[in-house]
Amino acid sequence: MDISFFSPPEITTFFHKNPQKNDPYLDMQSTNNQPQSSHTSTSISSDSGEPCGDGKWASRLLRECATAISDKDSTKIHHLLWMLNELASPYGDCDQKLASYFLQALFCKATESGQRCYKTLASVAEKSHSFDAARKLILKFQEVSPWTTFGHVASNGAILEALDGENKLHIVDISNTLCTQWPTLLEALATRNDETPHLKLTVVITASIVKPVMKEIAQRMEKFARLMGVPFEFNLISGLSHLGGLTKENLNIQDDEAIAINCIGALRRVQVEERTAVIQMFQSFQPRIVTVVEEEADFTSSKNDFVKCFEECLRFTTLYFEMLEESFPPTSNERLMLERECSRSIVRVLACDDEIGEGDSECRERGSQWTERLREAFSPVSYSDDVVDDVKALLKRYRTGWSLQPQQADHESGIYLAWKEEPVVWASAWKP
């Protein structure tokens, strides 16, 4: 990626820049015929009080800006950033939010402060991430949207079927969903016809923001398991700087255990170069089943092409924000927190070179790309009809707009959660 693409402007006097009259982006009305005065205001005819269906000006402006950056067109960049700055708001409609968060990333990039900005944002978020707030957030999100529960239901179904009949289960949970996946699985284990198996749950967290709350989560899980009458052991691995550091020993994998590896949004946090190694490491643990859930976006293959990367980031974020806007009530703090989390990821993807290290990579890949990688070590497992039915039943509990898409083509596997026909989350299951 480019490091710097234009020199900062001279700021000795503030001067008015008269936007072009025939600006292609906005239908602007010049409000008076004055010669250059310092504060000529310009009006736009689009009503930004409308919900995001109208206008979609943010995408247009942002795309133009990305192209201008790639072309190193300094004047155009300034003009567009100015417009974005004036129109953006993180508290307005979808367009205003997109403008605001992408502007933030572009500004960090332009001032070469991406790494610092990201670190500041991440550390602030971590400090204010109390147990109550985190729990409330994820539960509310799961209540209004199947974004996370889709993967949970599919994975639990696959895990239960693969480990059926086993007595000592060991699930390695590499996720940051605060164990919200496991109560239903525990319940299923408890209500199995045969003897309730022993479950060891080893949670590996990769997002540092989640660390402070896991202690409380652990206690609650143990309590819940006791209530369910499931013999249960909980372990937490939180100190890892990258997944490659996992070993049979630190996971405490025993030979008589039936292993399931559950990766929810975990693989994308692995540095791209290490992904093959991590998958091979999973293979070395000899799991019965590996469940992988990832968001359907590609920030990896276009890493060296700023415009492509930007467009993909914009496409995915737009979908995500629109989904959030339609799922939550209008003045929801939970939605705001999710948007802010996404905004950190945008800064990470667009404004930081890859040397940040320390896990927390955000390089998503699509299901088809993950499939290619996983096929090196595993073969795909189709979800059974029962599991598919469970997922469909889950989706029915939410507002319209959600659907289940089966795998698209032969070289793919897994199922997709779709929002307004667009695939957004991919879930798959694998065996050795």
Place this chain on the structure above:
Amino acid sequence: MQPHEQWDSSYASPGFPGGGSNSIPCTKPMIDNRGINHLERNHRDFPQWVQQVTEQLVENQPETGLSESLQTSAENNIVPALLGELRPAKSARRNPIEGSGQQHQWFAELGDQITNFSNDAKGGGSMAKGSDDQSLNLMTLLLECAVAISVDNIAEAHRMLLELTQMATPYGPSCAERVVAYFAKAMASRVVNSWLGMCSPLISYKSIHGAFQVFNNIAPFVKFAHFTSNQSILEAFHRRDGVHIIDLDIMQGLQWPALFHILATRMEGPPHVRMTGMGTSMELLIETGKQLSNFAKRLGMSFEFHPIARKFGDVDVSMFQIRRGEAVAVHWLQHSLYDATGPDWKTMRLLQQLSPRVITLVEQEIAHAGSFLDRFVGSLHYYSTLFDSLGAYLQSDDPSRHRIEHGLLYREINNILAIGGPARSGEDKFRHWRSELPKNGFMQMPMSTNSMAQAQLILNMFPPSHGYSLVQGDGTLRIGWKDASLYSVSAWTSPASR
């Protein structure tokens, strides 16, 4: 509040003007008399907690206050007073701003004190827990950020804003936090446009008008302004057959139907009414004109509408085509959404040339002149009060409240902090027009008892009426919330008018 990470100098990239140094002067603060006087100037009007924070710093005794138990302000959601005891009220004296250099020095020390204070605060025992703590932290950080901006330390400001914009929410129950969220956003916007070197605004007028309409419906301030000034205009038009109203920023003309109704049904019969509506967009003006014409027609009142899509100060007096014998009323409802009139001296000159029978002036009780910090502190106080007034009777998730706060008040905050200011526009704004008008030959016409009665009626329509304050004094009528005055209405005449 965590002590700030130290930035190393490599962060001060050439991208930030004034970068290279991120230090706020760290000299030991002296109690400077002029500094105290500046603080006292608005002492009476500050929300209590802001007052206590800044007093605390001036008196340089962080540890004593904290051991007191805290009072909580139960009625509204602002941060409770830090100090248990009430300070004795100091006399409120208005002092003009001393040289801005002095100002910067004092506020730079203030910024340093705030850091010291907040560090001590963490160590103190009996701070209120939970969201009040959070609001206090946010507010402190916001003040520090303003200080950084005022000394052009944009890099440090940007970093603090990254924090603020991640932490404060405009949707929560705490009014203080909502205010911080919007102020932080406005300052972030300023950081960007400082860096770009472009600070002219881009405005969606339709959106603003919509939000203004909601504000008009939900809160009494706009109707207060409308009805009291209509009363003055009505009185000025007594027994006049030809009248001409010039509205300097007519927007959707919400004010005028009520006046037309009274004029149409007055005892001596309706006058012929001409209206010149000024504003930002011809398209919107024409629409407003149509609405008003239809309304006048229904009332059987003869009416002409003339739109001028220019700023008042930039127009020549001939454009108004004042006719002999017609009584001219100039109405100016000031706001901070954008610059509606242009340079103040031009506006004054045109007013003199028009020699109107009456000028009805509605002002916000914020000073538009002064340094960035002046405007910052003044507007923080002002909007905290406004937000408090909304929060007193609207739920935190009320969509109308959000529409007003985001669509209207935030736009004003943004315009004040991110766009406006004499250093940027090169224009000098008057502090208060009602101080300037008498210096330029205009005579005040005190607001009548009828106007006061109108105002009281309006207040009774809006709960909780006990929270609003109505003050008559110096010939003006002022509406406010609790102790703070927010809008004032006054009426003036030109001695040369007939």
